[in-house]
Amino acid sequence: MISCFDLSKQFGDFWAVSGVSLDVQPGEVLVLLGQNGAGKTTTVRMLTAVLSPTRGWAKVAGFDVAREPAKVRSSVGVLTEQHGLYARMTAEEYLDYFGQVYGLPSEIRKARIVHLLEYFGLSSVAKKRTGEYSKGMRQKLALARALIHEPPVLLLDEPTSAMDPESARLVRDHIADLRSSQRTIIICTHNLNEAEYLADKIAVIYHGKTIIQGTLEEMKLRLMGPTEYEIRLGGEWSMEKLNIPDGISIISRGSHGFTFQVEDPLGRNPLLVESLTKEHIPVVSLQEIPRSLEQVYLEAMSRVEKGESL
Numbered sequence: 001m002i003s004c005f006d007l008s009k010q011f012g013d014f015w016a017v018s019g020v021s022l023d024v025q026p027g028e029v030l031v032l033l034g035q036n037g038a039g040k041t042t043t044v045r046m047l048t049a050v051l052s053p054t055r056g057w058a059k060v061a062g063f064d065v066a067r068e069p070a071k072v073r074s075s076v077g078v079l080t081e082q083h084g085l086y087a088r089m090t091a092e093e094y095l096d097y098f099g100q101v102y103g104l105p106s107e108i109r110k111a112r113i114v115h116l117l118e119y120f121g122l123s124s125v126a127k128k129r130t131g132e133y134s135k136g137m138r139q140k141l142a143l144a145r146a147l148i149h150e151p152p153v154l155l156l157d158e159p160t161s162a163m164d165p166e167s168a169r170l171v172r173d174h175i176a177d178l179r180s181s182q183r184t185i186i187i188c189t190h191n192l193n194e195a196e197y198l199a200d201k202i203a204v205i206y207h208g209k210t211i212i213q214g215t216l217e218e219m220k221l222r223l224m225g226p227t228e229y230e231i232r233l234g235g236e237w238s239m240e241k242l243n244i245p246d247g248i249s250i251i252s253r254g255s256h257g258f259t260f261q262v263e264d265p266l267g268r269n270p271l272l273v274e275s276l277t278k279e280h281i282p283v284v285s286l287q288e289i290p291r292s293l294e295q296v297y298l299e300a301m302s303r304v305e306k307g308e309s310l
Contacts, residue, residue: 001024001025001026001028001060001061001152001153001184002022002023002024002030002047002058002059002060002061002153002184002186003022003023003024003058003059004020004021004022004046004047004056004057004058004059005021005056005057005058006019006020006021006055006056006057007019007020007021007022007043007046007053007055007056007057007058008020008053008054008055008056008208009039009042009046009051009053009054010054010055015054015208016039016042016208017039017042017043017046017205017208018039018207018208018209019056019208019209019210020039020043020056020205020208020209020210021056021210022203022210022213024184024186024201025184026152026182026183026184027179027180027182027183027184028179028184028185028200028201029179029184029185029186029187029198029199029200029201030184030185030186030187030199030200030201030202030203031186031187031188031189031195031198031199031201031202031203032044032186032187032188032189032203032204032205033189033190033192033195033202033203033204033205033297034204034205034206035206035301038205038206038207038208039205039207039208039209040157040188040205041157041188042208043205044078044155044157044186044188046058046065047060047065047072047076047155047186048060048065048072048073048076048078048155049065049066049068049069049070049072049073052065052066052069053065053066060072060075060076060153061075061076061152061153063075074102074149074151075151075152075153076151076153076154076155077145077146077147077148077149077151077153077154077155078146078154078155078156078157079139079142079143079146079154079155079156079157079159080157080158081157081158081161083138083139083141083142083145084142085130085131085133085138085141085142086130087129087130087131088129088131089129089130090126090127090128090129090130091117091122091125091126091127091128091130091133091141091144092113092117092126092127094130094141094145095109095112095113095116095117095141095144095145095148096109096110096113098145098148099112099113099148099149102148102149104148104149109148112148112150113148116144116147116148117144119144119174120140120141120143120144120174121140121170122137122140122141122144125137134167135163135164135167136163136164136166136167136168136170136171137167139159139160139163139167139171140170140171140174143156143159143171143174143175147178151183152182152183152184153183153184153185153186154178154183154184154185154186155185155186156175156185156186156187156188157188158188158189158190159171159172159175159187159189160172160189160191160194161190168191168194172194172197172198175187175198176197176198185198187199192292192293192294192297193293195293196216196292196293199216199293200215201213201214201215202214202215202216202219202293204297204300204301206301206304211300211304211310212300212310216293216296219296219300220291220296222310223296223299223300223303223310224291224295224296224299225261226249226261226262226263227261227262227263227265227288227291228251228259228260228261228288228289228291229259229260229261229262229265229269229286229287229288229289230257230258230259230285230286230287230289231257231258231259231260231272231283231285231286232256232257232283232284232285232286233256233257233276233281233282233283233284234281234282234283234284235280235281235282237279237281239253239258241279242275242276242279242281243275243279244260244272244275245268245271245272245275246268247262247263247264247267247268248260248261248262248268248272249261249262256284257284259289265288269286272286273286
């Protein structure tokens with residue numbers, strides 16, 4: 001649904017984006033992460049055919065962003081941090097106006113407006129001017145506008161920026177509900193918890209380049225090694241006398257147990273518990289040590305800033 005290779009944009013002597021390559025399949029949610037100024041928003045603007053690439057190519061919904069910009073723009077729904085609502089319009093008027101911009105017939109516009117206002121919980125305020133809306137209501141209306149023409153691609157730039165926690169959760173849940181086999185979503189965000197909740201795949205952009213991408217589990221394995229577990233033991237035991245199965249690497253040990261890494265937890269962990277049981281050592285608990293997207297992202301940033309390969 002979205003594919004680009006070596007996508008780059010130069011402004012004067014400055015390369016805002018220099019070598020972004022992505023491949024997003026139908027039904028996937030890709031989250032773009034990166035520092036301020038990394039090139040995320042410029043990348044989205046090229047994918048929406050607002051900016052023309054200086055180098056490289058991109059296709060969105062099968063259309064080339066450089067050669068078929070009008071078809072690209074008709075295939076995407078865009079939500080930006082500055083959503084640009086018209087404060088004097090009601091929600092109905094606002095959505096009807098953009099439905100006309102996209103060339104939707106009157107009956108189809110009316111049906112979609114009713115559906116979207118109901119879907120986002122805005123039916124009761126449909127005739128209020130949008131200038132009276134809260135931040136969360138405005139963001140939901142902007143998301144409804146992005147969906148008015150039922151685009152196969154959604155590009156969302158900081159969709160919950162500066163929102164209160166409740167409004168942000170509502171918008172985030174709506175975004176999660178929008179994934180389907182016919183729709184692909186790209187999200188730019190600084191909210192790592194939000195990214196972890198929504199993303200099927202993640203791409204990290206640094207100084208205009210994609211430095212790593214994949215699923216969260218793939219990135220954990222690549223940057224932090226095999227999954228880590230902590231096992232707590234009871235009774236009398238000695239580390240030196242334990243029969244540790246092959247494939248388990250001890251990381252640290254303490255008076256109540258030890259931590260270890262294992263590439264095949266489904267196969268190796270039961271063997272470890274069986275071995276300890278045979279030695280009459282009580283296993284109090286065995287649990288995976290959580291590794292968050294924040295840890296993965298900070299590790300990637302740390303390595304790239306040191307000039308290390310990922």
